[in-house]
Amino acid sequence: MAIVTTDASILRLLQLSSVSLPVGGYAFSQGMEYAIDKGWVKRKADVLDWVGLQMQQSVARVDLPVLRLCMLAAEQQNSVRLKELNDLVLACRETKELRLNDTAMGEALFRLMGSLDIKTPFERGEVMSFVPLFAIAAAHWTLKFDVAALGFSWSWLENQIAAATKLVPLGQTQAQELLGELQGDIHQAISLSLTIEEDRIGAGLPMIAIASAQHETQYSRLFRS
Numbered sequence: 001m002a003i004v005t006t007d008a009s010i011l012r013l014l015q016l017s018s019v020s021l022p023v024g025g026y027a028f029s030q031g032m033e034y035a036i037d038k039g040w041v042k043r044k045a046d047v048l049d050w051v052g053l054q055m056q057q058s059v060a061r062v063d064l065p066v067l068r069l070c071m072l073a074a075e076q077q078n079s080v081r082l083k084e085l086n087d088l089v090l091a092c093r094e095t096k097e098l099r100l101n102d103t104a105m106g107e108a109l110f111r112l113m114g115s116l117d118i119k120t121p122f123e124r125g126e127v128m129s130f131v132p133l134f135a136i137a138a139a140h141w142t143l144k145f146d147v148a149a150l151g152f153s154w155s156w157l158e159n160q161i162a163a164a165t166k167l168v169p170l171g172q173t174q175a176q177e178l179l180g181e182l183q184g185d186i187h188q189a190i191s192l193s194l195t196i197e198e199d200r201i202g203a204g205l206p207m208i209a210i211a212s213a214q215h216e217t218q219y220s221r222l223f224r225s
Contacts, residue, residue: 030160033215070082110124158179
């Protein structure tokens with residue numbers, strides 16, 4: 001995939017996908033902490049499989065297709081459509097924890113967008129997914145979908161590898177190796193997302209859903225639930 005961008009859009013992309021963006025993605029492991037506690041994920045190769053599978057079967061089939069549709073709706077200033085897509089992506093979150101992950105980040109981004117004078121169709125107190133808000137910000141800064149999707153996917157990946165670095169644990173060198181090895185998965189995920197029609201949006205990863213649900217009551221944990 002050839003991604004063409006300008007200096008200005010690169011800077012906005014970096015701002016949106018930066019780990020310093022105060023939305024709290026680092027606070028969630030999305031079930032990985034339980035998987036590691038139970039010995040399902042033990043080493044670097046297991047992390048590669050765990051994260052790569054989620055990228056291809058969840059991010060590529062839910063988050064990125066919804067992101068694309070939300071960017072179109074934002075460009076058209078279609079508030080009704082944005083709220084419909086918000087409901088769709090939240091309905092795809094299989095556990096209370098995964099939904100909290102999405103909405104907590106959404107609420108944080110909503111507050112940040114207010115301070116940046118980026119308007120949204122949402123009101124304080126509404127249940128908001130991170131995905132449509134990211135799309136609104138990307139559209140506001142006139143990013144193309146492939147550029148926005150690259151930043152969104154990288155941010156998700158970096159948070160997952162950061163969680164694995166603490167939990168497995170991994171060394172910093174191994175973490176960087178994983179980020180390098182999984183970069184190709186990002187391009188594949190973006191390409192796959194372009195083929196997913198709206199009525200085909202959805203994912204089924206039962207072991208990740210089980211891990212996330214069990215993490216909600218895990219006795220000792222580092223990450224939010």
